[in-house]
Amino acid sequence: MRSRQYDDDVLAAARRPKPAQPEVEAEAGLVVEEPVTGWCGAVVACDKERVSLEDRAGRVRVFPLGPGFLLEGRPVRLVRPRSTRPTGLVTTASGSVAVQGARARVARASRIWVEGKHDAQLVERVWGDDLRVEGLVVEALDGVDDLPREVGQFGPARGRRLGVLVDHLVPGSKESRVVASVTSPHVLVTGHPYVDVWQAVKPAAVGLRAWPVVPRGTDWKTGVCDALGWGQTWEGWRRVLAAVDSYADLEVPLLQSVERLIDFVTDEG
Secondary structure, three states: OOOOOOOOOOOHHHHOOOOOOOEEEOOOOOEEEEOOOOEEEEEEEEOOOEEEEEOOOOOEEEEEOOOOEEEOOEEEEEEOOOOOOOOOOOEOOOOOEOOOOOOOOOOOOOEEEEOOHHHHHHHHHHHHHHHHHHOOEEEEOOOOOOHHHHHHHHOOEOOEOEEEEEOOOOOOOHHHHHHHOOOOOOEEEEEOOOOOHHHHEOHHHHOOOOOOOOOOOOOHHHHHHHHHOOOOHHHHHHHHHHOOOOHHHEOHHHHHHHHHHHHHHOOOO
16 A cells, blocks of 8 residues: 555655755855854955855954855855955955054964974965964974973963964874874864875965875975975975965865964963
8 A cells, every 4th residue: 555645756855956055146244154163254355266254253264165154044155256346355365354553462372383394484474464463473393293292391271272283184193193192171283184284285376286196105395396396395395385375375174274273372261
């Protein structure tokens, strides 16, 4: 006996294509929510791949342009504005709204640590203006092998927070095992999946279709410079750093990780 409550094919509904999310231009001032993170903010910058959202506290995060946003509770797909009307907003290299005439703030007790000199220089190039306004100091480590000991010496506490950016932070890696031993509530460790911070720069920014594949066991930077004929690693890094003009030249995982760290260490609560 067949129930009259169902169609002949009970799987037909599951196979029906989902309706496309309506497209909405990411114009300056548009307020949307990114439901995965719960971040809600107004659009302050947008390029062909990313959109920057500023929340009520003036903090900015960058997200990939496309589907997955909520506008007044409805799912929408954000697209780059077709119009080229000036917004009147001046933004920094990180996509944040520039604070006109602001002096650098006295350095906070809180710190952001990165693995090495190249990481620190890249963070300064993109987030330097924001860091000076917030009074944040970025310090370079010599790797993260001794991270638990160095965190203990730093003495994180309320009002003295520590954010750490780690390369190649993926499940099962040496880095992930080191990070797991850092448990202070006043320390936030974030990272990106790339072997080296160079990889967090979009290949197109340095005129490549893709970063070269470096054989396992070979120093990644050395292998890249050899494959591309860039000479010594310092010469290769000079090319990479010079190619970065703004957040648009960086991959999303690095952008999100750095912005999480800035939010964390500037949260006085």
